[in-house]
Amino acid sequence: xxxxxxxxxxxxxxxxxxAEMESLQREIAETATFADDLSVDPLDPHTLVAGVxxxxxxxxxxSAIVVTRGGNVVERVHARVxxxxxxxxxxxxxxxxxxxxxxxxxxxxxxDVFMFDGSGRIHFREAGLATHIGVMLDAPALGVAKxxxxxxxxxxxxxxxxEGTRVPIEADGEVTAPDGTVIGHAVQSRQYDSGNRYINxxxxxxxxxxxxxxxxxxxxxxxxxxxxxxxxxxxDAHAADVSRK
DNA sequence: GCGACAG
DNA sequence: ATCTTGTCGC
Numbered sequence: 651x652x653x654x655x656x657x658x659x660x661x662x663x664x665x666x667x668x669a670e671m672e673s674l675q676r677e678i679a680e681t682a683t684f685a686d687d688l689s690v691d692p693l694d695p696h697t698l699v700a701g702v703x704x705x706x707x708x709x710x711x712x713s714a715i716v717v718t719r720g721g722n723v724v725e726r727v728h729a730r731v732x733x734x735x736x737x738x739x740x741x742x743x744x745x746x747x748x749x750x751x752x753x754x755x756x757x758x759x760x761x762d763v764f765m766f767d768g769s770g771r772i773h774f775r776e777a778g779l780a781t782h783i784g785v786m787l788d789a790p791a792l793g794v795a796k797x798x799x800x801x802x803x804x805x806x807x808x809x810x811x812x813e814g815t816r817v818p819i820e821a822d823g824e825v826t827a828p829d830g831t832v833i834g835h836a837v838q839s840r841q842y843d844s845g846n847r848y849i850n851x852x853x854x855x856x857x858x859x860x861x862x863x864x865x866x867x868x869x870x871x872x873x874x875x876x877x878x879x880x881x882x883x884x885x886d887a888h889a890a891d892v893s894r895k
Numbered sequence: 896g897c898g899a900c901a902g
Numbered sequence: 903a904t905c906t907t908g909t910c911g912c
Contacts, residue, residue: 704902706903737903739900746902768901778901799901845911
């Protein structure tokens, strides 16, 4: 019971109607900071990075959190909660937030950075899952998604990108930020050197207290031979393990 | 009305 | 996200 929300009034209540959820997201976006505000160097090997991911089975949502330091696991927790609402693009945090908060309540470690599965600022109202939970905790947070929710890549992503490539994602008409604002990046964390198949990039965006650049730096820094950063991979595996029966 | 949409 | 075995390629 160490990790408690600093802003419980922003809790993602699944009972709210759509307009109320969107209204809350606008308020959260106003509270969020998309600039670096950390007490530690996020790339330092001593930094505690928490990967957060969810799994669903039957009528329950399972959230798993794996805290890493360097390449080692420091703590692993999980929590199960009844699924309240279906997945609705743009309102993901209201479906998964409850399980995440329950898992955070089980955490005894105090992470320096939280890495969520999904988007942060790459969101219609700049209030994706990573922003919502990050603001509630008032902790540095970023979102790592496998697909792009909205925004416009500065350069075409139709052709395979070389490993290490980073393409800015800019706000367009469907995002509340001024057109052209860099709300995140497509990050090619892994790519095959040869062959027919190719790997898609990650879509990394700041959730809270991080700049788009630093969020991409952290995601890239946490990768170790796989497309997904280690904290996310480990949380993925743990969620899958304990999620099913 | 059309299009488009994290997990 | 989830339902699911084999299979293509390095």
